[in-house]
Amino acid sequence: MSGKAELTIKFIVVGGGIAGLAFVLEQYSDADVSKMSHGGIRLPPNVSKVLFHWGLERALRQVSVTSSAMEVEIYETGEYIGTHLWEAEVLRETGGDFLFLHHEGLRKVLYDAAIAAGAEVRAGTKVASVSGDGPHVTLTSGETLLADVIVGADGRSSVVQQAIVGKDVFDGAPYQSLFYNTTVPGELMRADPQLAPFFKKPVETMFVWLGNNRSAVAFRIGGKDEFALHLWVPPRQKGLSDDDCWGGGLDLKEMRRQLGECEPRLLKMTKLAATPSRVQVKMVPPIEDWVDKHGRMAIMGEAAHPLPAGSLQGGAMAVEDAAVFAKLFSHLRDKDQISTFLHAFQDLREDRCASVVHTEQCNLYFQMLPAGPQQEQRDQDMRAKTAQGESVFGGGEASEQWEQLKELWGYDAEDEADDWWVKWGLLRERAKQRSLDMEAEMHAARLSSLRMRA
Template sequence: MSDDELSSSGARPIPSPATLALSTPRVPDMQEETTTPRPSPPQTSYPITFVIVGGGIAGLACALALRRVGHRVTVLERLERDAARGEHGVRAPPNLSKILFHWGLRDALMSKASIMDKLVFTKCECKVPNRRAFPCVTTPLLCHLPDDSSETLAEQLWDAEMLKETQGLFLMLSHPDLHDIFCDAAIQLGADVRFSSEVVEVDPPSRAVTLSSGERLSGDVLIGADGALGQCRTAVLGRRDPGSPTGLAVYDTLISLAYVSTFDPRVALKSWQCLALGGGRAAVAYPIRGFEDISFQLYAPDDAGASGCYEDAAPVDLALVTKDSGISDHLRQTVLGARKTKVIPIRQHVDLEDWVSDDGRLLLIGEAAHPFPPTTIQGTAMAVEDGAVLAKLFSHLSSAAQIESFLYAFQEIRQSRVRNVRAAELGAIAMLTADGPAAAARDASLRANAARGPGANVLEGGGSAEGVWEEYSVLFGYDCEDEADEWWVQWGRLRQRAQDRSMAADGEEPA
């Protein structure tokens, strides 16, 4: 789809870059409203077999969604289950959490997640001349900086009515817990999930894959959910796409609360997300696992030329990396508690015109279709939305003749939303890591909006508060399954009727 087609497709507006750095507060009266799952989804009258390459969140969410509507699913993941689960934090915005609520997984999700209460912006600058500091997430989350200068720029609260409209909650939890929720639910519904099953060859024309063991599996549709560097994206693009460096990398780690609360015990009482802003750097931190750990993500220049992804990147010692970076003594003690720090480069990848292979039924989803910057809020959400939309479309499958049209319908529905959201996420990172005059303007805007008093929208920018809340509502209130149903009502039924008439005219039995 071209840029001109995107601009004329009626795609819904996406919030300004700053809005994607947000999180939501606790809204107790919303919890009951978001607990009711939707009725059981319609079941396909023509079950087919899907082979999904990749057992991360995208692959497992897709497997669960397809099993819910009656299709046969096999998931192939090259890593063992513990390795595939990862070891970092994840934020689940309302457009993600409400999908799990609709699927009847609210209790499983809420038993592992915390509702975010507040978003706090701090400014941290090192006082020592000629020393460029990593920013420090300060009061109330990590520590005080007696030798550094820190300032609370603003605190963000949310509009309760807007949150009700989204039908979801903004949650924070560990990636392993989210992975387990999808995996366990998919297996319970009958998905064949195979770990330690490495795919070494993808054959779209034959709709088959070959494993390292020599086993060959085939299906009616292949789903590529093996990431930006996986075999499926390479098969569709015709070459490997390592992406172009942006000059930034993310240091992603977990820090034990025991190390954090030594410096500020209030962290054990606060369900907050903090964003610390420093010259050309930024840090995001939030508690997970019932405040047992702090998920800590540091955006900094990619001076070492990081490579790889979460599954392949070798752990680094964050305390050693930050030793001469100018951080305060208190934070230096805190990062001693960091473990399994992964350094992931932020790269720009080629926008694929098609997510469907030209020579067979291979469809890309998640990072394989649309790589997002690591640790962003919406990356995981977009992957889960993909699975939900695909299953909703294929719940209407009544004949093999519909398969290709449904694959391209999925692409049509998803591309404009994903591309716009991804661009905004990249803009959010640019905002957080701004330096010089751009950073000064950002900080001045935050201070000015915060000065208007409690309840002010601190990221209002140059627009109205009402306009910003509307942007949030569009982003977080988006219902991907409704979007798929809308396509079926407007286009799918018409195409099916036309096909049935054509078959009848040829003397064939309609689907």
Template sequence: MGSVDIALNVIIVGAGFGGLAAAIECRERGMNVVIIERYSDSNSAGDIIDFFPNGGKIVKRWEGGNVGKELHEIGADKIDVMELRKFDGTLISNIPWAINQEHRDTTYAGHRGNLHGCFFRCVQRLGATIVLGQSVKEYMEKDDAAGVRLADGQEFWGDLVVAADGGRSIARQQVLGLGDEKEGSGWAIFRTFFDSTEKQRSHPDLKEFMRTEKDNVRVWMSDHLSMLAYSWNNAEQVAWVLMHPDDNDIPESWSLGAAKEDMLPWIKEFTSPEAQALFEITPVGRTIDFKLVYRPPLEKWTSKNGRIILIGDAAHCNLPTAGQGGSQAIEDALTLAYCLQHCNRDVPLATEITQRIRYHRSNEVHKSGKLTRDSFHKVSWDEIMQDPKRWGQKRFPHLRPHDALETVSSQFEVIKQEIESGKNGSLDEVAMPLPPGGIFMTGDH
């Protein structure tokens, strides 16, 4: 990809998918990278995550395609359709998983921990400095540098700090002067992942879901609940999630366990033998209850001097129902790294161009998560059954084809000239507009 004449020093806070993607993109452009993560090892938790072509195109370029190949090898790469079913198992519609071969080649899905490990190993191979088990307590900025102070007192300084530390990022408060603005959605999601045994795979009601010649995705819907399940890698890996009312106002956490008896009031509404069998084989102690919290989009992603920028969930905390959290973070990472590469060491210019390119697109995706969440729970069966295929496409819209590298390479000079000519204002006013027709191929998003 080429490199800058004098390598920029980039500090990345957070080794989630966005932080790791930023590290990869910056290292492949010759920058020096330090990535700081509060956890002591690569993330092995979580259930399923998807990266769709807008993010997958970026991943496919890494290390000459080797990262993408590994993701396909360890993930779910044999999905043909998403089966949309009524709560009793009645098939409503088959939603194509990929619209063409390129779409399939650049779509990745699998266990969050396994895919995360693939990103992490790429960062290691590219030679970034990785600091694990250390929390950032303070973001700091000077006119010509930015840094962080860790809990143990260590300080790291560089040309830029990238805050990629999630929706509860302390950078929102310290860098942007914001509180943790959020609203309870009234919903939560039971989430689980497990490696299946031969006995579990041979359950008589799971013959179709546990087919080994393909990877499988099911969605069951009731009037106010939804359940999504995957099986892949010869049905040896299984994950499912169930969105339900947050009637107990649970705390926001990635580790809040859910007892099987607590799930029964919601599971029993899915009378499909397949859904019931899937719940039956789920091991005890492998399910969490994840609170859905909506955080509104930010009006600005950068610090006063432009040497700290928030990306990924720290900047736009997508609900899982958008299906785009990981892919949007990767788009941020690519855009930022390209701008840094071409900014002639003017880091504030690079971060300003980045947020102007990404702002409206990321916010439109962000908004779609809320709309999609609500659409699952306002089901009109009469409307659905009149045209099941059309409704399914509306409920699961594809993003229009988008190449973040092509976008930033074509817009960098345009936006640079706008900034240099004095085009100022809020991001809502000066950011790159959405394309005609919006960003979704179908649906009312």
């Protein structure tokens, strides 16, 4: 995927999700992961172009559809507000496409690529503790694994994160809403007169419902005859558990009760849906340290920069992390560089990820605006644009949202890593080499002086 380094070292990547693309320790069995890889996922151009560059375009095309439009409705009534077409020129400039697929399909593409690249995947392996001192991982079985670098790609409540930071950052943050992720069989939707029109629209259309403290997104899943359904709703009534639940054990009636006032089509979709997963939506403050004090252990993906659940850029940030990480370590020639590369990884990714997290928080707030003047103005602006034959994101606050998306999509993770190497990495290496050369010259001079005295 990136150029091969002169020096080969051993990585242990804790976590078998999207970010874990090397030697993987995954606490869940293959069957458990299948349950957790639930529902649809959206891949924006900034990540699809990275995966294409890695040689995965053909595999991705087989399990995805390419999005070309977004249709906006009102959550409570189903009123059509307008449509936005992804601008072909913008997509060409980004070098990628906007893809819809099943989370399980994406994971399989990455899994197959990791195996082909020589990674060893150990499913059903639970990590008890990690340390950057000598770097090692201790499993609950008592087995100890040694490596040169440990990477924590083990999600929000990360074991590696806790070892570096000293606490579970995600668990300690308050949550504001709940996210449900499920799928609806296409066969059942086509059999319903109200839902069948979803399949008569272009397959590439994404549907977004804007509601009072609620929102929904739906889209066709590539490779499967299913519709993905994402729901953001308020917390449940006091006294009822809102713990994360990854497939199984959740009652569909509970999800429907959380819908509140909603249009008939959404209600019907939830009645036909598969058992959902449920995740707390949290706004987590930035994590200060991604690298441990020994400079041999780092976190990436959700372990380093948790996004609100269901975010468009959730999977994208994990892949961008992996791309930057791989590019940096493709220049490895000496183990002394490891700490430098890990800290460079955080330096390169920290601001970008913080910006994306903020944007995703704003996007979710925009979708779930409470009923009131701001919400009314948002809807009026979008209706006016539609009446004028323009995109719903043609001006005002909505236009700002779209401009932010274009900036996000134009980012190239691998270029950023290459720029760092040219501007800073090579300078460091040259300075280090000059220092070594000077030491060698001084040593040679001392030896020559000693010989003359003798």
